[in-house]
Amino acid sequence: xxxxxxxxxxxxxxxxxxxxxxxxxxxxxxxxxxxxxxxxxxxxxxxxxxxxxxxxxxxxxxxxxxxxxxxxxxxxxxxxxxxxxxxxxxxxxxxxxxxxxxxxxxxxxxxxxxxxxxxxxxxxxxxxxxxxxxxxxxxxxxxxxxxxxxxxxxxxxxxxxxxxxxxxxxxxxxxxxxxxxxxxxxxxxxxxxxxxxxxxxxxxxxxxxxxxxxxxxxxxxxxxxxxxxxxxxxxxxxxxxxxxxxxxxxxxxxxxxxxxxxxxxxxxxxxxxxxxxxxxxxxxxxxxxxxxxxxxxxxxxxxxxxxxxxxxxxxxx
Amino acid sequence: xxxxxxxxxxxxxxxxxxxxxxxxxxxxxxxxxxxxxxxxxxxxxxxxxxxxxxxxxxxxxxxxxxxxxxxxxxxxxxxxxxxxxxxxxxxxxxxxxxxxxxxxxxxxxxxxxxxxxxxxxxxxxxxxxxxxxxxxxxxxxxxxxxxxxxxxxxxxxxxxxxxxxxxxxxxxxxxxxxxxxxxxxxxxxxxxxxxxxxxxxxxxxxxxxxxxxxxxxxxxxxxxxxxxxxxxxxxxxxxxxxxxxxxxxxxxxxxxxxxxxxxxxxxxxxxxxxxxxxxxxxxxxxxxxxxxxxxxxxxxxxxxxxxxxxxxxxxxxxxxxxxxxxxxxxxxxxxxxxxxxxxxxxxxxxxxxxxxxxxxxxxxxxxxxxxxxxxxxxxxxxxxxxxxxxxxxxxx
Numbered sequence: 233x234x235x236x237x238x239x240x241x242x243x244x245x246x247x248x249x250x251x252x253x254x255x256x257x258x259x260x261x262x263x264x265x266x267x268x269x270x271x272x273x274x275x276x277x278x279x280x281x282x283x284x285x286x287x288x289x290x291x292x293x294x295x296x297x298x299x300x301x302x303x304x305x306x307x308x309x310x311x312x313x314x315x316x317x318x319x320x321x322x323x324x325x326x327x328x329x330x331x332x333x334x335x336x337x338x339x340x341x342x343x344x345x346x347x348x349x350x351x352x353x354x355x356x357x358x359x360x361x362x363x364x365x366x367x368x369x370x371x372x373x374x375x376x377x378x379x380x381x382x383x384x385x386x387x388x389x390x391x392x393x394x395x396x397x398x399x400x401x402x403x404x405x406x407x408x409x410x411x412x413x414x415x416x417x418x419x420x421x422x423x424x425x426x427x428x429x430x431x432x433x434x435x436x437x438x439x440x441x442x443x444x445x446x447x448x449x450x451x452x453x454x455x456x457x458x459x460x461x462x463x464x465x466x467x468x469x470x471x472x473x474x475x476x477x478x479x480x481x482x483x484x485x486x487x488x489x490x491x492x493x494x495x496x497x498x499x500x501x502x503x504x505x506x507x508x509x510x511x512x513x514x515x516x517x518x519x520x521x522x523x524x525x526x527x528x529x530x531x532x533x534x535x536x537x538x539x540x541x542x543x544x545x546x547x548x549x
Numbered sequence: 550x551x552x553x554x555x556x557x558x559x560x561x562x563x564x565x566x567x568x569x570x571x572x573x574x575x576x577x578x579x580x581x582x583x584x585x586x587x588x589x590x591x592x593x594x595x596x597x598x599x600x601x602x603x604x605x606x607x608x609x610x611x612x613x614x615x616x617x618x619x620x621x622x623x624x625x626x627x628x629x630x631x632x633x634x635x636x637x638x639x640x641x642x643x644x645x646x647x648x649x650x651x652x653x654x655x656x657x658x659x660x661x662x663x664x665x666x667x668x669x670x671x672x673x674x675x676x677x678x679x680x681x682x683x684x685x686x687x688x689x690x691x692x693x694x695x696x697x698x699x700x701x702x703x704x705x706x707x708x709x710x711x712x713x714x715x716x717x718x719x720x721x722x723x724x725x726x727x728x729x730x731x732x733x734x735x736x737x738x739x740x741x742x743x744x745x746x747x748x749x750x751x752x753x754x755x756x757x758x759x760x761x762x763x764x765x766x767x768x769x770x771x772x773x774x775x776x777x778x779x780x781x782x783x784x785x786x787x788x789x790x791x792x793x794x795x796x797x798x799x800x801x802x803x804x805x806x807x808x809x810x811x812x813x814x815x816x817x818x819x820x821x822x823x824x825x826x827x828x829x830x831x832x833x834x835x836x837x838x839x840x841x842x843x844x845x846x847x848x849x850x851x852x853x854x855x856x857x858x859x860x861x862x863x864x865x866x867x868x869x870x871x872x873x874x875x876x877x878x879x880x881x882x883x884x885x886x887x888x889x890x891x892x893x894x895x896x897x898x899x900x901x902x903x904x905x906x907x908x909x910x911x912x913x914x915x916x917x918x919x920x921x922x923x924x925x926x927x928x929x930x931x932x933x934x935x936x937x938x939x940x941x942x943x944x945x
Contacts (some may be wrong), residue, residue: 271710273815279849337765442676442678444676444678445680445681447645447665447672447674447679448672448678448679448680449691450644450645450664450665450666450670451643451645451665451666451740452666452671452691452695452739452743453666453667453692453695453743454666454691454695454742455666455695458695462691463680466682467681467682472854488919491809546902
């Protein structure tokens with residue numbers, strides 16, 4: 233194609249030049265994003281595709297898959313096949329583990345919010361030069377590995393752990409209180425791991441808040457509780473939403489914490505999926521479970537986003 | 550809160566309903582306001598209020614033993630440069646800060662123990678502090694809702710307030726969708742909707758452009774007259790203070806320098822700070838010659854004679870500072886007292902900077918001729934006429 237033909241009208245030439253500029257601009261943008269896109273494509277999207285395919289195949293006897301189409305993995309999520317005549321019996325075992333996980337993740341989110349909000353508020357109301365220090369302190373746990381931190385929790389709460397030792401030495405109890413390998417231990421571990429993910433977004437939104445609005449609220453006869461409910465919480469809403477998502481989504485798929493602190497008796501989805509790929513050697517089932525979890529979270533998120541944006545628009549109208 | 554704000558509720562069944570339908574609060578309010586005025590109870594009173602921010606050596610004394618009584622129905626202005634403590638005093642009245650020493654009284658009752666939400670006082674904030682997540686109507690309704698007013702009544706008051714500040718029909722907007730002037734009006738409406746005893750205004754006009762500011766001045770003054778609410782207005786703008794106020798307290802360094810009507814403040818400044826801060830002033834060092842009738846005869850180094858207002862330190866021979874407003878001095882051609890060194894055209898007037906015999910300077914402000922021409926030119930020799938009493942002897 234010729235770059236410029238003299239027969240073209242000037243306006244057309246301008247349009248062509250603009251189109252060329254635009255193409256160049258787009259090319260440079262894509263060029264810059266390319267390395268990241270390649271990594272996401274290779275190691276994010278491709279495994280997902282493989283997982284979708286595997287979930288519709290038959291399980292190999294020693295792991296792996298047999299290339300025959302089958303919906304067995306999805307069926308066996310809810311049903312058990314009778315060994316003799318092969319008819320399906322409803323079996324809620326997996327479903328219960330899923331519901332338990334949702335419950336745990338929800339409880340973690342709610343408690344993290346309850347604990348994190350006052351913390352974030354405290355941080356946001358410090359003098360500006362102190363705030364950086366507080367943010368720094370909140371991020372300290374990230375310096376060490378999650379597994380190490382979880383094992384540390386285990387050392388503290390086990391039967392011969394720090395708490396029990398101290399209580400026994402003080403003579404307050406005779407036999408150790410069993411804390412490790414309970415639901416409480418799992419919840420504690422989840423709270424400990426995810427609290428910073430709640431505090432940081434909350435802090436980010438509270439820190440931007442104009443505290444003169446709080447004064448205005450007090451001035452207009454709102455008590456402390458009403459100022460919190462009518463002014464601070466609505467203004468911190470983006471932070472609350474972000475914090476809840478950042479806690480709930482990783483918490484529902486948590487693997488290390490329930491494994492170490494729940495002792496395998498108190499499985500969560502993450503452990504169940506891991507189990508399928510390891511000792512159970514049922515890759516299709518593991519893939520199906522992972523996809524069901526992902527779909528569930530996505531659908532819930534979509535509903536959530538739709539409901540909140542709808543409300544915001546209604547308020548604007 | 551106090552008795553006036555709780556609507557009187559008749560306890561007998563159906564009668565009570567009927568009674569509550571007659572919204573008597575405005576009547577009671579007006580009645581009590583009259584009584585309070587008759588009884589000469591100050592709407593706001595500060596007694597020896599000191600406020601120190603910080604501890605020990607680093608403590609900043611924002612207010613230093615300030616005592617002040619603001620009357621009912623008054624448009625009272627706290628005027629001073631930034632950092633003079635005027636906003637601190639306002640925040641103490643609102644209840645956002647507690648005084649280090651002394652006490653604040655509202656309608657004669659100490660309020661130290663009352664949080665802001667229990668004081669019948671509302672504030673118009675400098676930044677307006679409108680709630681961004683609420684509509685204009687929701688903003689205005691907020692105070693009434695918090696006090697538990699019934700929905701229909703709140704609705705009525707909101708409409709009334711929107712009309713009062715000329716914003717009818719904009720109740721559904723968000724603060725972010727409004728201009729600065731409109732936000733200002735909403736902030737006013739939000740505070741006035743509660744019928745406070747006292748309205749505190751913290752430099753509410755400083756964010757507006759000049760034209761709008763001048764408009765809002767007269768509107769504010771009108772609002773104050775119509776509502777009969779005591780206004781406490783904080784500003785650093787002397788023109789605002791002079792045009793709107795019934796009384797002005799000029800503040801500096803945490804102290805009230807002078808308290809009086811705009812005319813008193815402008816015409817009879819008590820000290821150098823007040824004379825300097827409000828309007829333009831010539832300061833002339835002079836020595837007292839002796840008394841001359843109701844005035845004191847003073848002689849300045851530049852060879853000028855003044856008949857000044859007498860003050861305490863007027864003993865003959867004493868060195869004093871005289872303050873003379875530029876517009877009070879007259880010039881005549883053909884004199885030898887000074888030479889015009891510079892002229893500055895300021896619209897209606899021209900400022901003439903004179904160089905006197907001893908080299909000192911004196912600024913004179915004269916109205917321009919009809920065609921806008923200045924009356925004197927640079928280099929003209931002029932005579933200076935200072936009417937008796939135009940020079941004011943300052944205490945310090």
